Amino acid sequence: MDAKAMFSFSYGLYVVSANDGENVGACLINTALQVTGDPLQVAITLNKQNHTTQVVKAAEHFTLTVVSKTADMPFIGRFGFKSSADVDKFEGITTKTSLLFDPYTPEHACAMVCCAVVNTIDLGTHVMFIGEVCDAERVSDEEPMTYAYYHSVLKGKTPPKASSYIEGEDPTKPVVPVSAPKxxxxxxxxxxxxxxxxxxxxxxxxxxxxxxxxxxxxxxx
Amino acid sequence: MDAKAMFSFSYGLYVVSANDGENVGACLINTALQVTGDPLQVAITLNKQNHTTQVVKAAEHFTLTVVSKTADMPFIGRFGFKSSADVDKFEGITTKTSLLFDPYTPEHACAMVCCAVVNTIDLGTHVMFIGEVCDAERVSDEEPMTYAYYHSVLKGKTPPKASSYIEGEDPTKPVVPVSAPKxxxxxxxxxxxxxxxxxxxxxxxxxxxxxxxxxxxxxxx
Missing domain, CATH: 2.20.28.10 (Rubrerythrin, domain 2)
Incomplete structure (x- = not known):
């Protein structure tokens, strides 16, 4: 069995955020998808160790923004490589509030989708939330960032807590600058x-x- | 609410196939994703009306191939716009058999993943199968076909039974040939x-x- 076969699965990049009235959580995921059209339902998976997972569980709703290609590594780092338990991820950026009171940023976003959790599925290390879409809006005409673009152009890595993490393997190619005096x-x-x-x-x-x-x-x- | 916001979600393109001992089913989907790394688990969603859905249910296993950019519309049409109840989708193409006896084709494929169903979730019009990966193999070094490429380059449409179908809306741009004597x-x-x-x-x-x-x-x- 060659687990690297999983590297050819294609994904987008998304920020999941939620506010349960006491805590705010937000993190970056690649596992979000529309699962039905009528009613409009979306599935997301989150690592159980993520602070955001507990906030979504308590809030019973979440807001998803589709990250655009304009996002840079500091933006990715803000949502993908820090914990909402330690930092306010919305500090210093434009922040809006969704229909269900989740904070989200229209910066580097193509679209936002606000969902009420209708089903929670235990996947072991991760949990899947099925959400019914309550509100959806196109935020910009920017191109969506794909996970392949994140790996190949931004040279980003897959954090160990991500659904698509495979131990000891990383689809990231090493960075080899063409001319590097530094x-x-x-x-x-x-x-x-x-x-x-x-x-x-x-x-x-x-x-x-x-x-x-x-x-x-x-x-x- | 603007349901077109869902068009910015990114997907790949996959063939799901299964053999329950009596029937063979195979169809094209865009909703497949890795949901955990340890154990390696994959989620797929299928329309309840698809013949393949009944075969996966009965077989309790399925094989997924990641479709590559080399796939043309006749290949897409074979798996995406016909029913396994009417035609043998593997007729006339190279066919292999996975560890769990599902047929699959290495043609226009980047990778294959063979899964045993460990959970089935009712989503209304669709059903989600969570599969534990029993075998995985890289089939070629071709680039994976994304759903965006399928829409923009192949000018493919979203069939009404797909998870990402939205009534009256289609992300396909109309085809306008530059010079058309015909x-x-x-x-x-x-x-x-x-x-x-x-x-x-x-x-x-x-x-x-x-x-x-x-x-x-x-x-x-």
Whole structure:
């Protein structure tokens, strides 16, 4: 069996957010899909360890935004590589409120879909929420970001808590700059590449995307 | 509410096939995704009216192939616009048998994944099968076909039984040939465009992709 076969599955990239009245959760996923047209229903899967999962469970609703190709690694890092338990992911960006009071950002978004949870399915490490769409809106005409684009162009990595994570395997190709007078360090956690003239990263260096220290960086040239 | 917001969701294209010992079913879907990494589990959704759905239910296993960009409309039509109850979809193409005895074709495929059904979820018009992966193999290095590519390049349509069908709406752009000395007729069912010097289609004309007659074609120039 070759688990790498799973790398040819195609996905989009989405932000799931929810507000249960006490807590706000938001995170990045690639596993969202329309499952029926009448009624309009959407399925999403979330890792049970995610703070957002507990907030969606308590709120019984969530809002999904379709991430556009305009999103950069700091935006991806904000929603994908940090925990809502530690930081306010909507701080410093335009924030709107959906019909069911979930916060969401129209920045780097193609569309938003607001859903009421109608079914919850235990998948072991993950949980699937089936949501009935209560509101939907096109936010921009930008092209949706696909997971393949995220891997190939942004050089992003699959975090261990993602549905499509396979241990020891990553579809990310190594970054090989064409002409590099400077040194490049690649974050092992989120894939961010830092360029510097220094031979080593300083001890107090922190990844601008996911926040880890220099011990999590690999020098790639 | 603008249901067209759902058009920005990204999908791949997959063939689901199963053999329950008495019947063989195979059909094209866009709703397949990995839902957990350990154990490796995959979710698919199928319309209850599909013959393949009954075969998967009876077999309690299915095989999924990831369709590659090399697939043409006749291949798409074979699996997407006909019923396994009427035709043998594997006739005339290379056919292999998976670990759980489902037929599948390595033609126009990137990968195959063979799954045992571990959970069945009723979604109303559709049913979701959660399968645990028993075998997986990379079949070719071709690029996976995305649903966006199918719509934009192959000019394919979303059949009414698909999860992502929205009544009266279709993300397909009309086909406008740059220079057309001939006449073009577009199939309302599958989107196939037929080129001819005739002003009208003969009464015995049948769509080479989905098999419908001239009453289902619209002259587009």
């Amino acid at each position: 040194h490049h360090f690649r974050c092992n956690i989120c894939g961010y590449v830092y360029e510097t003239t220094d031979e080593e990263l300083p001890a107090d260096f922190r990844c601008p995307v996911c926040g880890v220290g220099p011990e999590n960086f690999t020098k790639i040239d | 006449h073009h007729f577009r199939c309302n069912i599958c989107g196939y465009v037929y080129e001819t010097t005739d002003e009208e289609l003969p009464a015995d004309f049948r769509c080479p992709v989905c098999g419908v007659g001239p009453e289902n074609f619209t002259k587009i120039d």
